[in-house]
Amino acid sequence: MKITLIGVGLIGGSIALKLKAKGLVSYVYGVDRNEAHLRNAKKLGIIDEITSLENAVGKSDLIIIAIPVDSAAEIISKVLDLVSTKHTVMDVGSTKSGIVKSVENHPNRARFVAFHPMWGTENSGPQSAVAESFSGRAAVICDAENSAKDALETVEAIARKLDMHLMYMKAEDHDIHTAYISHISHITSYALANTVLEKEREEDTIFQLASSGFSSTVRLAKSHPEMWVPIFKQNKENVLDVLNEHISQLRKFKSALEKDNDILLEELIRNANRIRGILDEK
């Protein structure tokens, strides 16, 4: 299978490396606005040829769009303009409602599969790509009923080659769940980093004292705005909803502390401890 990879960064690069290693993909056309990324991706064996969208699509069986969700929403229609019934188009974006809406009236809508592999790191660029990234993680396909059967099967085969377990949901439900499970974690982490940078003026002390717990909680705060501003904007209502809840949960801790209410404090912590049982099943 030949593919066009639009966006040769962390996610696109990791997918290409794995699919090549599995022998499913024989040739990758790389398309990206960032020329340094293209050169790096070629050097790393992620892509085989640097080319333009117009040149690559016709020669490919599958087109993977792995760029920030605002640009993805714009480009998918352009790609669908270029494809026939022999092509499959998939994205990997972290929000889904905006993207499926952007193509809902496109005559080639059925060639598109809305896909989200639940994996990422705070790093970016092709140099961060790792073939084994996705193993054991969830891959979500949204609004599957709007994709052609063969296009869907192609993407399902990709997910299996990535060693992911498939889940199916409506784009709207996906965006609610990811607001809870992923997007709020990023805001929490950013806000925590800003808190510590604001309060702890002695940067050297952060560096010296930072425990593994702090590093773990603040890890996502290293994630780039190019990717995350569009996600927060596209999922604005859900993110605001969960952010309000999060602020209210923090206020409960504040109130318990201020009032020396040990029972409430312990109750809040014991409730949070329930997350162990849920996560440790993994």
Next chain:
Amino acid sequence: MKITLIGVGLIGGSIALKLKAKGLVSYVYGVDRNEAHLRNAKKLGIIDEITSLENAVGKSDLIIIAIPVDSAAEIISKVLDLVSTKHTVMDVGSTKSGIVKSVENHPNRARFVAFHPMWGTENSGPQSAVAESFSGRAAVICDAENSAKDALETVEAIARKLDMHLMYMKAEDHDIHTAYISHISHITSYALANTVLEKEREEDTIFQLASSGFSSTVRLAKSHPEMWVPIFKQNKENVLDVLNEHISQLRKFKSALEKDNDILLEELIRNANRIRGILDEK
């Protein structure tokens, strides 16, 4: 060297394992209210003998107190009642002002060294103890001027055997810094877990979708209230101060989103990204 280990859990257990492995400690008397922990610690080779405080102290060169900070503050005076100038007493608690205050007028105050190894996990109990836990981490000694020179040297030797780098500060400064670097991370994580447990009623979806980012941010929410309620209480003013700042940082995100203020949103994220430069020096 023979030691008495009061509290044979994660921290105490990890210290004993490492000091035995390094040959610095030949015999460990274990004292704990939890009998299952004592039996486990003996089976795991953390302690050599289960005994009482009164029996152990006289036979030991060093007494290490590794129990929650509220109980530690109570027990240190009792231990100091039992020691002579040949003994050294150290704690490992995450808050320091309350502990040094509890012994400030004790006639044997100089035998005590207030110590905090900057390491921990969300797990507890002797079965979680790992000898190599502390390597490369910071070890803080507080109010060193109030400890006898030889007691201080004993604890400094311990820190070196644990492969930690030593820092010296006032107990009050320690509690301010740890509120920023450690305690607020725990509250954030607890509140995030409670947020997701409140909003995401489908526990199976958390389990299926949870990305590595979420797991990392929420990891500390698994930590037990027995340890953390006393820490938050003993460091109440500092924790409230940084918690207020954290809530105000989250409100900035909320406002930027509500007002579609992309420039502010990007600015908040870029500022948070600075944490990468500070942490990655590590």
